[in-house]
Amino acid sequence: xxxxxxxxxxxxxxxxxxxxxxxxxxxxxxxxxxxxxxxxxxxxxxxxxxxxxxxxxxxxxxxxxxxxxxxxxxxxxxxxxxxxxxxxxxxxxxxxxxxxxxxxxxxxxxxxxxxxxxxxxxxxxxxxxxxxxxxxxxxxxxxxxxxxxxxxxxxxxxxxxxxxxxxxxxxxxxxxxxxxxxxxxxxxxxxxxxxxxxxxxxxxxxxxxxxxxxxxxxxxxxxxxxxxxxxxxxxxxxxxxxxxxxxxxxxxxxxxxxxxxxxxxxxxxxxxxxxxxxxxxxxxxxxxxxxxxxxxxxxxxxxxxxxxxxxxxxxxxxxxxxxxxxxxxxxxxxxxxxxx
Numbered sequence: 519x520x521x522x523x524x525x526x527x528x529x530x531x532x533x534x535x536x537x538x539x540x541x542x543x544x545x546x547x548x549x550x551x552x553x554x555x556x557x558x559x560x561x562x563x564x565x566x567x568x569x570x571x572x573x574x575x576x577x578x579x580x581x582x583x584x585x586x587x588x589x590x591x592x593x594x595x596x597x598x599x600x601x602x603x604x605x606x607x608x609x610x611x612x613x614x615x616x617x618x619x620x621x622x623x624x625x626x627x628x629x630x631x632x633x634x635x636x637x638x639x640x641x642x643x644x645x646x647x648x649x650x651x652x653x654x655x656x657x658x659x660x661x662x663x664x665x666x667x668x669x670x671x672x673x674x675x676x677x678x679x680x681x682x683x684x685x686x687x688x689x690x691x692x693x694x695x696x697x698x699x700x701x702x703x704x705x706x707x708x709x710x711x712x713x714x715x716x717x718x719x720x721x722x723x724x725x726x727x728x729x730x731x732x733x734x735x736x737x738x739x740x741x742x743x744x745x746x747x748x749x750x751x752x753x754x755x756x757x758x759x760x761x762x763x764x765x766x767x768x769x770x771x772x773x774x775x776x777x778x779x780x781x782x783x784x785x786x787x788x789x790x791x792x793x794x795x796x797x798x799x800x801x802x803x804x805x806x807x808x809x810x811x812x813x814x815x816x817x818x819x820x821x822x823x824x825x826x827x828x829x830x831x832x833x834x835x836x837x838x839x840x841x842x843x844x845x846x847x848x849x850x851x852x853x854x855x856x857x858x
Contacts, residue, residue, distance in 0.1 A: 672819035
């Protein structure tokens with residue numbers, strides 16, 4: 519065989535027999551894609567290093583000299599690992615097509631923290647259509663004559679918490695966590711009414727629990743399974759989460775499961791299925807929503823705005839907080855005493 523999967527006991531590393539060939543294939547594939555997308559263009563002095571320099575460090579991501587593939591937890595987050603992206607930022611005009619895409623189009627392409635190499639499948643193992651979009655927002659003004667949508671187009675992100683957007687009326691301010699929480703909640707309700715798609719975790723999330731939580735996980739296993747969670751004992755005081763709802767693939771799994779078990783302890787399983795179902799979905803949505811201080815790109819911000827416009831009750835999050843507010847041009851003129 520060309521791959522040795524017994525290099526690491528947890529199977530997080532593999533060894534290629536033809537390590538150099540794999541390295542060359544990956545290098546040239548990435549170089550071609552970056553060149554085609556224009557991402558490889560940089561100022562003088564910021565060119566990509568020669569391929570011989572890649573993979574020399576055993577701690578970096580890729581194939582090392584021994585032919586062992588390792589994934590680095592830091593390479594994806596530090597710009598220093600991508601010298602060809604250090605040129606001055608250039609922001610062109612945002613295309614309408616990009617600004618109209620769903621936030622979940624971007625989230626679906628993001629690698630889940632627990633590993634996304636395992637495919638997303640519905641609970642019954644069959645293909646599943648996406649749920650229909652709910653009723654659109656009624657509070658903002660309708661689409662303007664120039665094609666501007668109700669919540670407008672994103673301008674910037676403020677302190678990693680708020681999205682600033684411009685619409686036909688003026689300035690729109692959005693609490694991105696609260697807005698995404700409502701969107702997730704409504705999508706989870708729709709999906710769980712049918713057969714939710716699940717994301718199997720490449721490496722199960724293991725959490726230490728007490729005897730009560732172990733008993734709750736066993737008693738409510740069917741309830742959790744119906745929501746897309748595969749939870750089982752991994753030891754005398756440990757639970758392993760092997761799958762989650764696909765919509766929550768990027769959520770902090772252990773933290774979310776602890777919160778769910780805490781709520782399940784307080785109610786019988788029969789009551790959870792009925793009266794407490796929405797409360798559990800609200801907890802899941804809160805943990806799955808985009809967190810403060812996460813930097814979003816303009817296309818991601820615009821996608822979130824479009825999802826808000828297509829979501830019922832998007833004016834408030836699950837806890838009753840407002841998700842957005844409007845400052846009209848008249849409001850701004852009054853504040854700055856223009857025309858007075």
